[in-house]
Amino acid sequence: MTTTAERQMELTLPMVADIEIAAARAAGNLARELGMSSEKIDEMTHAIIEACINAREHSGCADNRIYLRFVGTSKGDGSRIDVWITDHGRGFDPEEARSRRPAAGVSHKRGRGLQLIEAHMDEVSISTTSGGGTTIHMVKYEKKES
C-alpha cells in the first residue's frame, strides 16, 4: 500500500523589494516537509525568485500583487511540488522573451530569467494573454533511490 501526503499553501504577496525571498522561503519550507533534497529545493527556490522578479518588474499590474500556490505531494517513489505564480498584469509573449537569449555570453546580460526558470525546473508552462495577466506553472520532482 502506498501512502500519499499532500501539502498546499496559497500566498498573496505585495510587489515590494525582495518579496521573492518570502515566496522562496515558503516553498522551501513546504518542500523540506516533504523530504525533498536541499539541491532540488535550491533549484526550485531560484526558479521561484526569477518568476517573482519577472512579475514585479515586467507585469505592470495595477493591483501590485503576486499570487502564489504551492502543492506538494509525497508518495512512496518520491515527491513533487507544483508551483503556480500569477500576476494580473499586461501579459507577455514567451516566444519573444526566449528569442532575447540567443547565446550564452557576456553581451547578453539581461532578460535571462525565463531561461533560468526552465533550466532549474522539470516542467514549465506559461499561460498569458495580452492584458489578461500571466500564470507560470512549474513542477519539481524528486525520485527516491530504490
Next chain:
Amino acid sequence: MTEELKVAVDRKPNGAVLYTKGYINNVGGEEIANRAYELMDADVRTLLLNLRETKIVNSIGISILIEIIEKMIDKGGTIAFCCLTPVIHKTFQIMGLANYARIFDSEEAAMKELGL
C-alpha cells in the same frame, strides 16, 4: 523587506579577495561592484570572489557581476569565483558567466592558481 548583502575585502600581495554574505540581487550586485571598482582604481588586477556565505543569487545580480568581469577584462585583469553552491554554479553556467571567469571549488585552490 530587504536582504542586505555584506562584502568584506581582504587585500593580498597580488590582488584581493572579496567575501560576500547574503543575497546577490540588484542592490547586492551594486555593492560588490562598488568594492570591485575601488580596487580596480587602486590598480588591483586580480580579484577572487568567495561566495561561501551567499546561498541565493538572481539574474539581475549576475548581470552586474558580468559587468564587473567585462570591466576587469578591459583592464587586462582577472576575476575568479570560489566556494559556490551547486545551484549558483549551475546558474553561472546558464548565464554565461562561467565562460569569462574561472570558478574554483575552494579558496585555497583559487589562491594557489591565481598567485594571490
